[in-house]
């Protein structure tokens with residue numbers, strides 16, 4: 001490929017300046033600030049700060065509460081990621097069987113993508129509404145006194161369900177287009193080679209979906225870790241006391257509610273390291289990944 | 294190996310298109326049949342119905358002595374080679390070839406042995422551990438062939454397997470496929486829109502035109518005795534000359550030509566003659582104005598007009614030619630008459646020749 005070149009060395013740098021400025025102001029500066037404040041103990045009333053070294057970190061790892069939240073976060077992330085991927089894949093495969101050829105349906109289903117995330121999240125909440133949510137009634141029939149926001153495991157259940165509910169449509173769309181991108185003739189060749197539908201799925205369809213699946217895996221882990229903040233906030237309704245929460249929500253609770261800026265910053269730094277690790281892992285995998293052509 | 298029988302097999306797509314009108318024919322065991330016709334005539338549809346990739350709307354299809362209408366493709370004992378090869382991109386060549394056997398519970402050592410044999414036969418031994426993306430078009434084509442032959446199916450199906458290859462490779466693969474089929478003796482149905490492929494590979498050709506079978510016959514029959522003007526103009530390059538003539542009691546006339554003929558029909562007819570059956574003859578009754586000489590090395594083609602109608606003449610390379618007036622004649626045996634409206638060939642006997650020349654007898 002021909003490389004377009006610049007005559008001057010300064011022009012490209014100049015062109016990058018706006019973008020770099022935005023990144024610096026909104027990403028690096030807060031990150032550096034968080035890193036710095038994680039080594040200090042702030043006065044809750046804003047009267048100065050004391051350098052405490054790594055104490056914010058060590059006290060985190062000594063805190064059984066923090067470890068409990070960390071454990072829950074792992075469980076939450078694994079469950080949300082697994083079920084939103086698995087459900088979406090199942091739905092996409094079923095839809096794809098019906099859709100072959102039927103273009104109108106496909107367009108209709110694609111609309112899901114446009115309305116999904118905010119509305120789906122809201123609808124998920126409505127389902128669990130304490131007064132008149134249909135799920136409450138359903139659970140009631142089984143004698144389950146569902147107490148979202150008061151009972152630890154009930155709240156965790158609702159949180160996980162709503163988070164999955166919200167993410168499934170996004171995954172569905174990606175899986176569906178991934179499925180539709182598999183050449184028709186390849187599927188037909190498999191139809192002649194293998195009489196078992198599940199065999200064909202695992203031998204041919206699934207491996208060909210792997211690039212989509214891997215991409216979605218990263219997206220979903222990130223989603224479960226960070227983007228579920230809104231769901232959690234609505235479910236626990238600002239009453240973190242005895243409720244489950246994820247690490248990200250705890251950063252907010254400790255920092256803004258507890259006014260423990262140092263501890264909260266230390267938690268953010270840990271999360272940043274996590275993101276970094278995830279990113280490195282992703283790039284490693286992308287490099288190694290086979291590109292089918 | 295098996296014979297294939299179609300009994301009024303018909304396809305109507307859900308959108309109401311009748312892609313294949315009721316078709317009946319029988320393919321004896323080991324025969325190589327080519328389905329040929331213009332784009333959209335229903336060749337692929339017919340083939341895909343045989344494969345089981347498309348439902349049969351009506352009629353009965355049997356492979357061997359089983360009616361297979363409702364069987365899954367995997368249960369029909371067929372192997373198919375697709376136009377764009379349809380290899381599994383994530384599997385190595387070896388796995389691609391072995392996949393169908395693996396799913397049929399073939400023992401591992403037998404699979405390995407068959408894959409090696411097929412690879413040797415197709416010159417793929419060095420590529421067994423590559424992925425399809427690392428192969429050339431011709432090699433991918435061979436892998437697709439390998440995938441078909443290791444299965445020892447009752448029937449091979451090919452859907453334009455060579456159309457993605459360049460001309461040179463296409464000629465070479467054409468010969469390889471034909472030789473392979475001969476060696477293995479597997480009944481085969483081959484779809485193409487290329488009439489050269491059809492003529493050179495087929496034991497029998499089935500010519501399709503908008504879902505209907507126009508003619509079934511050996512390449513020679515199709516070429517020399519086309520059943521209709523459609524077949525006459527579709528098969529052969531250049532195609533058969535078709536000109537408007539006139540039949541009246543016992544005579545066929547066209548331009549300066551007048552031939553005694555026994556035919557029931559009266560009035561206008563379409564007259565067909567192959568370009569190589571027109572010969573230069575100083576005493577010929579056809580006066581042609583040659584407009585263009587096409588030099589093709591081994592032979593030449595003259596294009597021009599006779600009495601306001603376009604004709605093409607095929608000359609061997611020894612015969613010199615130039616533009617301008619030319620006189621031609623044609624052996625009456627070589628003329629074919631077609632109905633001017635339906636385009637169907639008409640039974641007619643040229644009176645000038647004794648009947649011994651069987652070729653001229655319309656079937």
Ligand SMILES: Nc1ncnc2c1ncn2[C@@H]1O[C@H](COP(=O)(O)OP(=O)(O)OP(=O)(O)O)[C@@H](O)[C@H]1O
Nearest residue numbers: 306308310312331332333334335336337338339486
């Ligand atoms: N899935 C389908 N639904 C509706 N009509 C179809 C479908 N597939 C094919 N057809 C129609 O059926 C007719 C025959 O199609 P087919 O693919 O068999 O043609 P073909 O002879 O193989 O042509 P080509 O040489 O271009 O491959 C065409 O008119 C086509 O538009």
Ligand SMILES: [Mg+2]
Nearest residue numbers: 336337338452
């Ligand atoms: Mg076709």
